[in-house]
Amino acid sequence: MRIILLGPPGSGKGTQGDLISQRYRFPRISTGEILRQAVRDRTPLGVEAEAMMNRGVLVNDDLVLGIVRQRIGAADCRSGYVLDGFPRTVYQAESLETFEADRPERALDFRVDLPELVKRLTARRVCSRCQAVYNLKVRPSRQADICDACGGPLIRRKDDEAEVIAERLNVYQKETEPLREFYRKKNVYFAVDSQGLPKEVFKRVAFYLDGVLAGNEPRGKRGDDHL
Numbered sequence: 490m491r492i493i494l495l496g497p498p499g500s501g502k503g504t505q506g507d508l509i510s511q512r513y514r515f516p517r518i519s520t521g522e523i524l525r526q527a528v529r530d531r532t533p534l535g536v537e538a539e540a541m542m543n544r545g546v547l548v549n550d551d552l553v554l555g556i557v558r559q560r561i562g563a564a565d566c567r568s569g570y571v572l573d574g575f576p577r578t579v580y581q582a583e584s585l586e587t588f589e590a591d592r593p594e595r596a597l598d599f600r601v602d603l604p605e606l607v608k609r610l611t612a613r614r615v616c617s618r619c620q621a622v623y624n625l626k627v628r629p630s631r632q633a634d635i636c637d638a639c640g641g642p643l644i645r646r647k648d649d650e651a652e653v654i655a656e657r658l659n660v661y662q663k664e665t666e667p668l669r670e671f672y673r674k675k676n677v678y679f680a681v682d683s684q685g686l687p688k689e690v691f692k693r694v695a696f697y698l699d700g701v702l703a704g705n706e707p708r709g710k711r712g713d714d715h716l
């Protein structure tokens with residue numbers, strides 16, 4: 490099973506992806522995290538991607554496709570995986586099909602209204618050492634600006650600054666939103682109401698995925714909408 494997480498920045502893909510990964514034992518693959526690691530390591534990939542990421546625009550499709558193709562070929566992906574932040578364009582989605590045509594898949598689209606997205610992104614902090622993610626409002630660290638897990642300093646992602654947030658949301662709408670139609674047409678699309686606390690959202694996700702994996706897929710009123 491391939492589980493694709495759609496939804497704008499701040500919609501909870503990373504948080505829900507981790508919870509899905511724990512419950513179903515599929516690795517979570519975040520292209521954003523792989524790219525940020527490459528930037529920190531100053532690899533050629535990181536050097537090429539950094540400027541685009543800081544501006545909030547998409548990195549070249551071929552760079553990202555190379556990363557994903559290699560990662561999903563690893564042994565831990567054999568029974569399934571969760572894709573967080575990929576595909577982000579129709580071209581990427583079509584390329585993914587050519588990598589692994591026969592794998593069953595579902596696309597979960599995390600829906601959050603715009604004011605809430607901006608609030609979440611503005612309040613997001615990450616550990617500069619272990620990359621754990623916090624939120625000043627709903628998931629603060631025990632000690633201000635210090636990571637609970639490793640004691641590292643918490644920082645704001647460069648692309649969580651106000652102007653970059655606006656650009657990322659713009660790019661999402663233009664480049665990534667068409668994927669809704671793409672996956673709807675394939676009949677593997679499911680919209681998740683992602684307002685509320687992570688554990689409330691995860692209840693909706695788990696109800697759906699438990700059904701899918703048991704061969705008894707829950708359907709919304711219109712076949713593809715919230716339960």
Ligand code: AMP
Nearest residue numbers: 520521541542546547548553574575577
């Ligand atoms: P994320 O952590 O998913 O918000 O991604 C952070 C940044 O990494 C994005 O704003 C893009 O610049 C880049 N990025 C991540 N995934 C992709 C992708 N699938 N295609 C192109 N660029 C990506």
